Amino acid sequence: MSGRPTRVLVAGAGGTLGRLMAAELQRRVCEVRAIVRKKRSANERLSDDVREVQALAPGAWRGVCDDVDVVLSSLGASVAPTPFVGWRPYTRVDAPANLALLEEATRARVRRFVYVSLIGGDTSRHLDYSEGHERVVDALRASSLSAKVLRPTGFFAAMTAIVDFARRGPVPVIGDGHWPTNPVDERDLAELAVAEALTEDPSYRETDIGGPETFTRREIAELAFAALGRRPRLLHVPAAVMRASGHALRVANPRAGHFVLFATHIMTHDCLATPRGERRLCDAFAEYVRPKT
Template sequence: MRILVTGASGFVGSAVVRALLERGHEVWAGSRGGRPVAGAHAVGLDVTDPGSVQRAVGQADPEAVVHLVGIIVEKGTQTFERVHVDGTRNVLAAVPRTARYVHMSALGADPQSASGYSASKGRAEALVQGSGLTFTIFRPSLIFGPGDDFFGRVLRELVSTAPIVPQIGDGSFPFRPVSVQDVATAFAGAVETGTGRGETYALTGPDEFTFRQLLELELRALGKTKPIVPVPLALMNLAVPLMQVLPNPPITKDQYAMLKAGNTAPNEPARTVFGLPMRRLADDLPGLLAQHRS
């Protein structure tokens, strides 16, 4: 099957491309720079440029499109609205009407969310649902794996930088991280079999953690022992807006809103429908952090 993948050079995109190639598909790897991907056809694709999207789709002539492009932090013209909403609109307009379409959203996607990220993901989902295409939507939780940003950088820096580890509030916010291998397996299965047409699936792992437990897990994986000190939400509510004047704030207002909301859901029915291996964060984290250090 000929498959066009947007965001193919990213953390999740690279894993999805590998999974599709391993299954024998012809993959067109779309990225803004047209970066080469071993075994795939590289194609320049900027989702914020309708002409770029049309040209990439014309080159690939895909039987299926996997749309993965997303950002966590807004920078300059790369806003949530422009990338997630307008970008999705541009891709949907270019997808052949007979093609399968598989969309990466996010757990917590909701047009009414206090998080700009989650609200934009919710608006993008609405575009997909009204597109008339044969679609499947996936909503991953925090994703871990080789090259991930949250566990490999953000959480590592949080527990490593100071003599103490700051904890937001009481640390009870729940999360259910999922491995990038599980995510890639789900996307490949939806493309390959057409399973889950018109459905939206949460993608979560086998284990649920509170934010405090994630901090403790990260410390153990790094071989560190430090006190974890709660920071009252009232203080965080004052401090986070002030941090935004920094060139690279340790946490954005949007990330803060998402952390307070938590990020969890049952791993069924996706686990059974797509035969997901359900890798465990506790098993993989020491190796992942060692890779980041090297």
């Protein structure tokens, strides 16, 4: 890939991680093709080449990978803890959208495909969220492309929802809160994803990534209160109650129900990855609560 800048397609470029990957690629002097669901004024800065793709529409990806060297995908159904961001389960968004993208990348003879999955997805395929990702991982493993899979823990950006809970009242902690995790700053993940995208290595590889510090779920809730300068107030919710709620919610909104089941699983199991990230959660929380000028 010498003689001209590497051309990288970022799928999910309007999302939390996608934006950061697009910015990091531009910093590394790559040409970025940013794929968004809907163009917004905030997306203009992503790249000079921003394209709208409805990822689940038949034929939507046709020609999108032409002239592209590397595909980097963080496209996936939202993991925001709210039922108002869509109803389709993860297996009906993440898997079909990324499989269609992989098919088009293969047709266009893209050299490398980097995909963001999750830590522990391969051992929790009974969860719709994990299965949605793992179907893509299966296809990448079998693909003729040079494929890289990243397996992060929870992003700091996702942890800020706990600060929002703490502002409003007690923070729900599923189970007794003793299970450990080392969440990762999405900027550290974006840097790793771009490094993987730009590394010449044809072999299939999976790389896990977590942050530098390990906390119990209870400690993360306490850290959120500390950032606000408040006394911790926790509300312990039995895992069985959450599981029953998740199954019931699936009837009204399948994705929301599956999200509750996934959240219950990760809060009642280890969720640990190699600590490759450097940024600290307390700094991210401090930044989040700082009044914006």
